[in-house]
Amino acid sequence: GPEVLSVQDLVKHYPVRRGLFAAPGTVHAVDGIDLRLMPGETLGLVGESGCGKSSAGKTILGLTPPTSGVIRLNGRRIDTLSRGSMRPLRKDLQVVFQDPFSSLNPRMTVGDILAEPLRNFDVVPASGRDGRIAELLDRVGLPAAAAGRYPYEFSGGQRQRIGIARALAPEPKVIVCDESVSALDVSVQAQVINLLMDLQRDFGISYLFIAHDLAVVEHISHRVAVMYLGRIVEIADKAALYARPQHPYTEALLSAVPRPEPGRARTRIPLKGDVPSPLNPPSGCRFHTRCPLAIDRCRTEVPAMTKLRPGHSVACHLRTPD
Numbered sequence: 001g002p003e004v005l006s007v008q009d010l011v012k013h014y015p016v017r018r019g020l021f022a023a024p025g026t027v028h029a030v031d032g033i034d035l036r037l038m039p040g041e042t043l044g045l046v047g048e049s050g051c052g053k054s055s056a057g058k059t060i061l062g063l064t065p066p067t068s069g070v071i072r073l074n075g076r077r078i079d080t081l082s083r084g085s086m087r088p089l090r091k092d093l094q095v096v097f098q099d100p101f102s103s104l105n106p107r108m109t110v111g112d113i114l115a116e117p118l119r120n121f122d123v124v125p126a127s128g129r130d131g132r133i134a135e136l137l138d139r140v141g142l143p144a145a146a147a148g149r150y151p152y153e154f155s156g157g158q159r160q161r162i163g164i165a166r167a168l169a170p171e172p173k174v175i176v177c178d179e180s181v182s183a184l185d186v187s188v189q190a191q192v193i194n195l196l197m198d199l200q201r202d203f204g205i206s207y208l209f210i211a212h213d214l215a216v217v218e219h220i221s222h223r224v225a226v227m228y229l230g231r232i233v234e235i236a237d238k239a240a241l242y243a244r245p246q247h248p249y250t251e252a253l254l255s256a257v258p259r260p261e262p263g264r265a266r267t268r269i270p271l272k273g274d275v276p277s278p279l280n281p282p283s284g285c286r287f288h289t290r291c292p293l294a295i296d297r298c299r300t301e302v303p304a305m306t307k308l309r310p311g312h313s314v315a316c317h318l319r320t321p322d
């Protein structure tokens with residue numbers, strides 16, 4: 001297909017050893033997810049903390065090997081590649097993490113931080129590097145003089161801009177944004193989101209945008225996938241998902257998002273308790289322990305992902321095509 005990134009039946013399980021109060025077991029972090037990302041598209045990946053969205057991101061990035069499944073970048077299978085064979089392909093698959101401070105080497109100047117990917121991926125000849133660094137800084141809204149300074153000299157928002165410049169340096173096709181704006185103040189979040197959208201418009205970059213904040217995801221995404229305990233429970237075009245959510249979990253998450261127009265407030269659907277442990281996920285529909293609509297069948301039967309209409313699929317026994 002024409003997708004720049006695709007994930008088929010991706011599984012990430014990892015064993016945990018016996019702990020002080022816990023028996024050994026297997027964490028079902030990601031349990032068979034399918035995703036496709038088109039050129040120039042932003043796919044939001046949302047869910048509460050502990051739903052597996054960061055594990056999915058790390059596995060897709062090759063930072064941890066999948067248990068099973070297929071990951072393709074530009075049509076080429078990457079999940080089976082060794083670290084060494086993957087290295088040159090990483091040019092096209094970059095990441096912006098939540099905390100730029102921990103991901104930027106404090107002993108390196110911003111110029112050195114940006115020179116690294118330019119050199120590693122041979123993006124420009126050595127003679128053109130300083131010019132390219134200035135261009136990158138300009139693209140993310142920082143002055144050229146920032147190149148001579150260190151990460152600690154910048155604010156959180158500016159550091160995130162440096163992280164974005166570093167991800168942008170190899171001219172990637174895909175950037176995985178893992179809670180990239182979650183640590184920032186709301187006004188700074190909006191600026192960084194707008195920057196990401198400008199870069200997408202100008203360079204055709206695709207984003208896998210992982211976040212727990214549904215308001216932020218609504219602004220930047222074209223499509224949104226909702227994850228619960230390792231599985232995708234709903235995926236739809238942004239407008240449809242926010243206007244007509246079909247999965248009770250999506251409805252509950254959305255009902256907690258404040259709406260700007262007072263007349264259109266949603267009825268609040270409280271989520272009972274916390275996300276159950278991914279060590280022993282509930283049988284049947286994994287959401288049944290918290291679902292206000294659960295029926296007997298939900299405890300035993302796994303709901304299949306069902307296409308309700310073009311571009312809108314959901315995994316719930318109560319939702320069937322019109």
Ligand code: SF4
Binds near residue numbers: 287292294298303
């Ligand atoms: Fe709720 Fe059952 Fe639908 Fe799961 S399948 S979301 S438990 S109604």
Ligand code: MG
Binds near residue numbers: 049050053054
């Ligand atoms: Mg996380």
